[in-house]
Every structure is written in structure tokens, then in C-alpha cells.
Amino acid sequence: KSPPPKELVQKRKFLKRQKDKDMFETVEEVFDTSTLMAVYELMRRGVIGELFGTISAGKEARVYCAKSPEGKDLAVKIYLTNTAEFRKGIRKYILGDPRFEQIANRGLRRLIYAWARKEFRNLKRFAKAGIRVPEPISVYKNVLVMEFIGENCKRAPLLVELAKPENKLSTEEWQKIFDTVVDYMVKMYQKAKLVHADLNEFNIMYWQGEPVIIDVSQAVPLSHPYADEFLRHDIQQIRRFFSSVGVEVPSFAELYSKITGM
Ligand code: ATP
Numbered sequence: 001k002s003p004p005p006k007e008l009v010q011k012r013k014f015l016k017r018q019k020d021k022d023m024f025e026t027v028e029e030v031f032d033t034s035t036l037m038a039v040y041e042l043m044r045r046g047v048i049g050e051l052f053g054t055i056s057a058g059k060e061a062r063v064y065c066a067k068s069p070e071g072k073d074l075a076v077k078i079y080l081t082n083t084a085e086f087r088k089g090i091r092k093y094i095l096g097d098p099r100f101e102q103i104a105n106r107g108l109r110r111l112i113y114a115w116a117r118k119e120f121r122n123l124k125r126f127a128k129a130g131i132r133v134p135e136p137i138s139v140y141k142n143v144l145v146m147e148f149i150g151e152n153c154k155r156a157p158l159l160v161e162l163a164k165p166e167n168k169l170s171t172e173e174w175q176k177i178f179d180t181v182v183d184y185m186v187k188m189y190q191k192a193k194l195v196h197a198d199l200n201e202f203n204i205m206y207w208q209g210e211p212v213i214i215d216v217s218q219a220v221p222l223s224h225p226y227a228d229e230f231l232r233h234d235i236q237q238i239r240r241f242f243s244s245v246g247v248e249v250p251s252f253a254e255l256y257s258k259i260t261g262m
Pocket residue numbers: 055056057058059060061062063075077134146147148149150155156158202203214215216
């Protein structure tokens with residue numbers, strides 16, 4: 001066999017270099033040195049045993065599956081520290097929240113650490129109020145470790161996925177999910193005293209017959225100037241989705257008064 005022509009060899013080399021470069025950039029994007037050190041620190045503390053593949057690669061965060069040293073599945077959410085969207089996206093939630101206002105004006109990195117801690121605390125507050133969320137386990141810098149919703153690194157479906165025709169759920173089952181979600185909304189408002197502020201079919205998973213609320217980093221206290229506006233939006237989103245799957249949803253006014261108790 002004759003050797004491949006010189007141009008082909010060069011092209012292959014070029015492509016390989018490109019691939020390495022791309023891979024390097026992808027890894028680099030999430031795991032800057034400080035993130036890498038944060039993951040190591042969580043390993044040293046015995047929180048994370050091993051880190052596995054990506055579950056989700058959003059604009060603001062990546063979610064990975066990991067194992068605890070005892071072999072339990074974990075979800076590791078790593079907030080990206082270098083995206084422009086992040087800056088724009090979170091300011092409107094943080095400003096006006098007395099717990100975070102002071103921090104908001106300091107460096108971006110610290111802002112992101114505060115954001116990760118905020119999600120951790122919101123998860124705690126929701127869980128304490130009796131709302132099913134992933135159990136928060138640990139937070140360090142821009143890395144949040146929580147219970148994995150699913151098993152063997154296969155995540156549970158989101159409501160949006162459950163609504164696909166192939167997953168045919170009966171109207172009664174949807175009704176049950178809806179009732180539980182409304183019960184969670186009542187508890188969020190009246191017990192946790194928080195508004196989720198991004199509640200929709202993309203932020204609710206379905207696991208072991210129960211809806212599980214995720215992505216609570218942007219949740220705001222009732223005292224937040226936009227809390228009422230966010231709540232109204234959440235209610236509309238929930239009404240829209242559940243009526244699209246055949247649930248006879250109560251009127252907006254009825255839901256609003258049930259949730260707020262007013
Ligand atoms: P996005 O930018 O897509 O809105 P996000 O960066 O705000 O997402 P989340 O919504 O919290 O992050 O999580 C992204 C995805 O990761 C979820 O849609 C879900 O598929 C998966 N996920 C999040 N938390 C868990 C968990 N605890 N267990 C299993 N999977 C999870």
C-alpha cells in the first residue's frame with residue numbers, strides 16, 4: 001500500500017489539531033483552574049467521589065452526574081463564571097433582594113458564588129416547607145452538589161418530556177401532578193415565603209410518581225419588588241401547560257387567591 005498523499009496527511013493533522021483545540025476549549029470553558037480546584041476540594045471533603053458525564057449544558061450552568069464516595073448518584077451543578085448572559089440574566093433577581101444586593105456590586109465571580117449559595121439555600125427552604133426538590137448536599141464556590149433525580153446517571157424526565165405523545169399519561173395522572181404542583185406553589189408562598197420565578201414544564205421533573213421542582217436559583221423572597229409579577233407569570237405558565245395536557249385548570253384569580261391565601 002502506498003502512503004497517503006502529503007496533503008491528506010497534513011489535512012488530517014490539521015483536523016486533529018482543531019479537534020484537540022475544540023475539546024480543550026470546551027473543557028476549559030467550564031473547568032477554569034478555580035472551578036477545577038473547587039471540584040477537587042469537594043473531593044477532598046469526601047462529598048464527591050467521581051465526576052461523570054454531562055447531564056445538561058445550559059448557558060449559565062452545566063449539570064454533571066457524579067458519585068459520592070459511597071457510590072450514590074449525585075447531581076453537580078457548575079455555574080459558568082465566564083458568560084455574558086449570566087451577568088444580564090441574574091441582576092434583575094438579585095437587585096432588590098436585600099440578602100444579595102450588597103454582594104451584587106462586587107466582582108462577577110463573587111456574584112456567581114453568591115448565586116450558587118442562593119440556589120443551595122432556596123433548595124433548603126423549599127425542602128423545609130415540604131416541597132419536593134433535589135436534596136441540597138453541599139455548595140462550594142460555583143459548584144453545587146445535590147441529590148440526583150433519576151438513577152444510574154439517567155435523569156428523570158421533565159414535565160415537557162412527559163407530555164410527548166409516546167409517554168401517554170392519563171388525564172387523571174396529569175390532574176394529580178397538577179394538584180401537587182399547586183400544593184407546592186401554596187407552600188412556596190405561604191411557608192417558604194419565596195416565589196420560584198421561573199416555574200414551567202422545563203423546571204419540573206417527574207420521579208417516582210411525584211413532581212420535583214428544580215432550578216430554584218432565581219427564586220425571590222415575597223418582599224422582592226417583582227415578587228408579585230413573577231408569581232403571576234408562574235401561575236400563567238402553569239395554567240398554560242396543564243391545560244395543554246388536558247387538565248381543567250381553575251381560573252387565574254382562583255389560583256392566585258389559593259396560593260397567596262388572600
Ligand atoms: P437551563 O439553562 O437549561 O435553564 P440551568 O442551567 O438553569 O438550566 P437547571 O435547570 O437547574 O440548570 O438544570 C439543567 C438540567 O439539568 C435540567 O433540565 C435537568 O435535566 C438536569 N438536572 C438539574 N438538576 C438535576 C438533578 N438534581 N438531578 C438530575 N438532573 C438534574
